Amino acid sequence: MEGRDDTVAVKRAVEADTIETGGSAINEATLRKIALAMERRGIIIFTDPDHAGERIRKIVANRVPGCKHAFLREADATKGDDIGVENASPEAIREALSRVRSEVVGASEEAQDQIDWEDLIGAGLIVHPEAAARRRFMAERLGIGYCNGKQFYKRLAIFRISREEFAAALAELEKENERGE
Missing domain, CATH: 3.40.1360.10 (Dna Topoisomerase Vi A Subunit; Chain: A, domain 2)
Incomplete structure (x- = not known):
């Protein structure tokens, strides 16, 4: 505190x-x-x-x-x-x-189930006009706090966010975007 x-x-x-x-x-x-x-x-x-x-x-x-x-x-x-x-x-x-x-102390960026930089680009979480808003949504769904792209990538590793968790949150984001259109 x-x-x-x-x-x-x-x-x-x-x-x-x-x-x-x-x-x-x-x-x-x-x-x-x-x-x-x-x-x-x-x-x-x-x-x-x-x-x-x-x-x-x-x-x-x-x-x-x-x-x-x-x-x-x-x-x-x-x-x-x-x-x-x-x-x-x-x-x-x-x-x-x-x-x-x-x-996870010593979380390796080479972990087998690791989400990589290309996954973030593909999900529009970096290098995208709406990247900040998309990261905010994903961070809230994953419970890892809003941050910039580089820190988001690090948090995915240190909190061992699985590909399944990531994909489920991304599906929610896409569903939310469809509703908003």
Whole structure:
């Protein structure tokens, strides 16, 4: 969690212990506390769906391998111009936590079932006029959080998204696009 308001929102939704980072200027003492919590019981990284939240997620994940990740949809975390966990309803928080993804330490980009760059191009998730919107839809369906194309590709690998999961989400996207036309 980034701050006290995030902790309050999470505790309204579930019974959980939290570690507050104090924002994106996460310090060494907090990182040590997170590493100890990971060692003893495991952690779920649950940050705001914005640039600062992603920065914190990357810092923690790089420093403490093997974390679990929960992603809140931006629409569920927005109130006016403010984006943050503190704005999410208890139901949205529970939904995000129900879709936790485990990071696979040392996930190989050469894994047999790995989705490759060509798959992303073919699906219109990169190098496509609607790539950002398509990635947003896919990220929400897969529960991996919205990100740019390169990060999306990495998340598919570290969360071991199968070709079947990918194809099912892509089919939903295409069905949604057909309805919209």
